[in-house]
Amino acid sequence: MNNKILLASAGMMCLPAVLAAKAPKKPKANQQRPNIIFIMCDDMGYGDLACYGQPFISTPNIDRMASEGMRFTQAYAGSPVSAPSRATVMTGQHSGHTHVRGNKEYWSNSNTVKYGNNVDYAVVGQEPYDPAHKILPEMLRDNSYRTGMFGKWAGGYEGSASTPDKRGIDEFYGYICQFQAHLYYPNFLNRYSRSMGDTAVVREVLEDNIKYPMSGRDYYKRTQYSARIIHDKALEWIDRQDAKHPFVGFFTYTLPHAELAQPDDDILEGYKKKFFVDKTWGGQPTSRYNAVEHTHAHFAGMITRLDSYVGEVMAKLKQKGLDKNTLVIFTSDNGPHEEGGADPAYFGRDGKLRGLKRQCYEGGIRIPFIAWWPEHIKAGAVSNLPFAFYDIMPTFCDLAGIRNFSKRYTNRDVPGDGFDGLSIAPTLLGNDKAQMQHDYLYWEFHETDQIAVRRGDWKLIVVKGKPKLYNLANDIHEDNDVAEQHPDIVNELIDVIKKEHTDNPMFMVSLPYMVCKLPKKSFVPTL
The missing domain is CATH 3.30.1120.10 (Arylsulfatase, C-terminal domain)
Incomplete structure (x- = not known):
């Protein structure tokens, strides 16, 4: 898959560049390696951001990233659902090669624990990444990067051979299990912190939440909102970084994935006024999501809330003086969903593309992708380069100075082990002539x-x-x-x-x- 050819550009009309800018500076050989913040949200469609044409939802901070950085029009997720898409980022393999290709869950009603009066699973999580295959955080930490992950893991169930503590992550806070991550007011979250002396992933019980049931109207009396808690942990982690040690943060936020639930604050109230005529979703007997009113306001509010988190990340980097040497990526794990009352048709969320989450049509796999790196990425640039998530690994290794990573990390004892990606660093740095391109891009998904x-x-x-x-x-x-x-x-x-x-x-x-x-x-x- 590594041959040099030029692909004909296809697809969406490019928006004009917002700002004129000087040509980007190429990193010098002796320059300090860049820090990397990889922000991947959950189930955001290609057309969900204003900078990709969304007319109803306000996203000023992400739009500013696009105007000051590079916006890609033909970027692709690794899969049309969460766990395997994330696996392609972590393993550098497409979904015909990587071990995790679906949302295989590990939980059982026969193995439970009580939090207050709420019964929950004693073990949760997804199919583990193959421990014999090196993943991206392990490679970066091997090369002196400090590593943090905040949000969804989805790369192995609790106690398996593939949890953050065993796969190159120094600090983790969030959900080990993406099934648990369907709720924004859960009974517990997971933590692993080398700095706190943790030897394995542990659960942190949300004591205020477990006072109330997990379903029905009283569920909304819960106050510990997971998205904000996880985001605050990410900000605290950035606060502990400095210019002497390179770091990489994987901020795998759950917004705007269902359920449609969030604090009833100015963001939500503003959209309730905007969508005065709105929908109510009454729930379903087999659904984990609670009934909700104002579904359009909730969905729009979740994206604007996520946008505010992105703005806080950028502000924190600037406050610490880390912004000029930090590459920030914003993207989504797959296309839009229609779960829990979400209404992608109303928002035109497929960006005029066919298909939703769980489909290999363009709407299920083409995603927003924005790269921001002052003085290196040309402001307002738009790229039509077709690439996929399995290109993230070689790109980050390239920028981190990890040469010949494929030869170095391929496990010769595992038949067929290897990597499928190409570095897109030349495109990021404005050197399109040096950019290698795939003969083809590949996906498969078993559920559909x-x-x-x-x-x-x-x-x-x-x-x-x-x-x-x-x-x-x-x-x-x-x-x-x-x-x-x-x-x-x-x-x-x-x-x-x-x-x-x-x-x-x-x-x-x-x-x-x-x-x-x-x-x-x-x-x-x-x-």
Whole structure:
């Protein structure tokens, strides 16, 4: 997947640059390695930010990041759902190679613990990352970076071989389990802190929350709001950093994922007035989410609240004098959801793209991606470079000065181990001529039994074994299946799937069938 070719640009029309700026400065060989803050929110669609065309929701801080940095129009998540998308960031492998390819949960009703009068699971979490395969925080910490993670882990259940304390994280606070992270007023959060002397991940019980039930109207009497608590821990961690030691922070915030719940403050009240005619979601018997009023106001408020957190991160970096040597990334783990009363259609949240979370159509995997790094990234730049989350690892290693990371960290004792990404550092630094590009990008997802390949403007979607072909240059919404007109292209992309897919019995997908090109009929005259 590492050949040099130029992909034809496809897709959304670029917004004009907001600010004119000087050309970015290239880091010198002896310059201090950059700090990195990687902010990944949860289920934000391509069109959810004002700088990507959202008309209803205010996001001034993230918009400023875009105007002062680089906005990407063809950035892709690693998967259309949370755990495997995060896995591609951490492992540098696409979802045909990486071990975690779905939201496999570990919890059981037969193994519970009580918090007040609330029953909760004694062990929670997802399928662990393969401990034999090095992940990104381990690589960076091996090379003297201080590492912090605040938000969702989703890379292994409690007590497994893959929890933050065992995978290169110095300080963690948030949710080990993404299933637990569906609630903003939980019974507990997880912590691991080397500075506090922790030897493993522990639970911190939220004593004010457990006074009230987890469902019904009294749930909203809970006061310990997890998003704010986690964010404050992230700010405290930045406060402990200095210019002498490089650091990397993974801020994996749960906003704006369901549930639709948050403090009833000025942010929410402002949107209640804006969306005077709003919806009510009455809940569902099988849903973990509580009934909620003012669904539009809640969703918009969650994004604006997240935007305010981003602003506080930027302000903290500036206060500490760390802003000029810190690369800040903002992105989302996958496309928009429609859970817990969320209404993506109302907000046009697919950004005119087809599909939602759990789908390999563009709406499920194309995501906002903004990079900000003063004096190095040109202000107001817009990039059409197609890339995916498994390119994050080589990019960060490149900027951190970790040379030949693939050879260094490939485990020769594990058959097929390796990495799929390419560094996008040249693009970030304004050196497009030096940017290598993928022959193709690859995704697969077992829950909806879908596989996707993008090569240039061509996009192949395989749904339950049936291949469909789209040309993104003139069909960004993927409405017109042209597989019958281009069987040769279909078969070439099917060959890519056969090359890139490795079987994983936990996350099975249906491989596509070849499309045969029928020979032209011979003309036989009638007598």
